[in-house]
Amino acid sequence: TGPSSIDYKRIGILTDNSGLYERLSIYDNLLLFCDLYDCKKERIDEVLAQVNLLDDKKTLVKKLSKGMKQRVTLARAILHKPDILFLDEPTSALDPVNVQNIHKILKDLNKEGTTIFLTTHNMDEAETLCNRIAFLCGGEIVALDTPENLRLQYAKDQIQVVLKDKQKEVVQKDELGAKRISEWMKKGELLSIHSYEPTLGDIFIEVTGRGL
Numbered sequence: 001t002g003p004s005s006i007d008y009k010r011i012g013i014l015t016d017n018s019g020l021y022e023r024l025s026i027y028d029n030l031l032l033f034c035d036l037y038d039c040k041k042e043r044i045d046e047v048l049a050q051v052n053l054l055d056d057k058k059t060l061v062k063k064l065s066k067g068m069k070q071r072v073t074l075a076r077a078i079l080h081k082p083d084i085l086f087l088d089e090p091t092s093a094l095d096p097v098n099v100q101n102i103h104k105i106l107k108d109l110n111k112e113g114t115t116i117f118l119t120t121h122n123m124d125e126a127e128t129l130c131n132r133i134a135f136l137c138g139g140e141i142v143a144l145d146t147p148e149n150l151r152l153q154y155a156k157d158q159i160q161v162v163l164k165d166k167q168k169e170v171v172q173k174d175e176l177g178a179k180r181i182s183e184w185m186k187k188g189e190l191l192s193i194h195s196y197e198p199t200l201g202d203i204f205i206e207v208t209g210r211g212l
Contacts, residue, residue, distance in 0.1 A: 009037055012082035014090055018073045022062040026053060026072050029061060030079060037080035047075040050105055052098065066093040074102065078109065085109065085116045091125060103128060123200040133200065137208040147200060154203045160196040163189045170196055 020029050030044045048054040051071040061069065070093050077085060090106070091099045106129055110116055120126055126133055127147050135143040143150060157173045161181060171177035184190040198206075 009080055010083045012077035012080065012085045014073050014077045014085075014087045016088055016092075018069050020061045020069060020072060020076075023060065025058050025060055026064075027057040029072065030076055033076055033079055039080050043079060047079050050078075051075045052101060067095065067098065070094060071098065071102075074105075078105070081114075083114060085114055087116060088119045089121070090118070091120075091122070099125075123204065127200055135204050135207055143203070143207045150200065150203055151197050154198050154206060156198070158196045160194045162191045162194070164191055165189075 021032070024032075026048065027044060030047070031041065033039075034041055034044060045054060045057070048057050051074055053068065053071055053075065056064075056068070061072065064072065070090070074087075074090055077087070087106075091102050094102065103125075106116060106118075116129075118126070118129060131146060133143075133145065133147055133150060134141045145153065158170050159173060159177070161169050161171060161184065163169065163184060169180075171180050181190065181193070
């Protein structure tokens, strides 16, 4: 399929390069894309309210912080209510409050039928937002499944112990593991014992052989 046959109005994109016009206001940046996407102008205030920038709409982009620019770029990506959304690290440079808000927006969009492709190094974010996860290494998909199935697939016979200094240790359910736990108990260092499931970060490191 050639580029000319792709309906760009069905697609929204957020990349690490914002592509915003620095000398224009937030509102005027979105107005340009309103014209491209044949959106009603009222839609601009709707998306700016979603990303908590409605009160700043007259501010020039060059005066914005990195986090604010990130939110403008997301507002632009969802301006035309795309069917498919490609997002590259959508919450980078955002504070926890705005991260939570963006997560809610993305969950709502997905419930409304938008298909979202999310690229992130934040495993907590991936687990919060994604119903299917692909791990990439060297440009190849090395694991692909739901978060639940990935954890089950890579689960090991292990338990986690918490020591008095708040240090956490993962031990095998074997003779050596039992010996280590016994030693901690004798020294009065053991606070608690828990079942253990690998995190997505643990799984990523195992399947790729490298760190996050």
